[in-house]
Amino acid sequence: MVSIIIPVYNAARFIDTCIESVLKQTYDKFELLIIDDGSNDESGKICDKYAIKDRRVKVFHKINEGVSAARNYGLNIAEGKYVLFVDADDTIVPDTLEANVALAERTGADMVIFSFCYWRPDEERRLPNPLSMNFEGSKEDLFNKYFIELIDKEILNPPWNKLFRKELAKTCQIQFCEEYSICEDMAFSVEMLTASQKTVLNKEIYYNYILKATGTLVFKFYENYYEALSYFYQKAVAYCSKFQDSERQRKRVDTLYVNRTIMFIKRICCDSDWRWEQKFEKLSFICKDPQFIKSLQNAELTVKKSIIKILILGRRYRTIHTLYRLGKRFG
Helix, strand or coil, X not given: CEEEEEEECCCCCCHHHHHHHHHCCCCCCEEEEEEEECCCCCHHXXXXXXXXXXXXXXXXXXXXXXXHHHXXXXXXXXXXXXXXXXXXXXXXXXXXXXXXXXXXXXXXXXXXXXXXXXXXXXXXXXXXXXXXXXXXXXXXXXXXXXXXXXXXXXXXXXXXXXXXXXXXXXXXXXXCCCCCCCCHHHHHHHHHHHHCCCEEEEEEEEEEXXXXXXXXXXXXXXXXXXXXXXXXXXXHHHHHCCCCCCHHHHHHHHHHHHHHHHHHHHHHHHCCCCCHHHHHHHHHHHHCCXXXXXXXXXXXXXXXXXXXXXXHHCCCHHHHHHHHHHCCCCC
């Protein structure tokens, strides 16, 4: 059996479509655990209606504690051999469970990672994001041949394109870090990849990730974004350290870390409502962090980001701030 976990918070506009995609699965041995994380719209009532109609659907209402707490709640009560997360505003294709459970059973894999597509509802446009090929093999082969692709295509990042054995998460005590509301899914995925003795890649697309109307992935300003990103980075570096000849992979992790940190620096300058003193304090904290400086030296950067690198190393915070404020497209 598979435990499908959907964390829900104020998702009344989307949750019907999401749940319907789960109930249309060709593989029917599943429980659908819907964790209503203190929604104050009609989400809870909509979910309750499905629970009345289908005994596989179980709805749990709790106080709002964030998506990480909601996912952990579902993980702790899941009864299935396998677990699959689905976000409340996304959908899965009808044979998602059938295909990936069969693959896990045939190979004895702890985890199956499959491809997904971006769906832009404002343009009614589907943007496929497939893995280059299927893979069954050793942990070393996966790391050496595919880890960079998993990073570059953001297939490593989310928890929802991974079918995994619940026992693996339980035995290794892997859960989402409830301290953060951003990047915590990336850290969880890296921990699962580290723990998995056998991970299989399925290049077929089974998940539809719905982009918001702006077409952006992460545009809410999180004050602790850098701390959350650093938490993921440390997990990723620890994973890389388990393998010999990991210089290429480590460089790619450093590049990801630095690019996202510079993105956050830009957002501090352009999108935060902080006073200059607050901005200066945060910029100073980031740009003096030995971990960030070391990764900055190893990262592969564009010309624009290389200019920012020079300014960071020179601690020219006002120049960085002015540059981004005057030219928001810079970097």
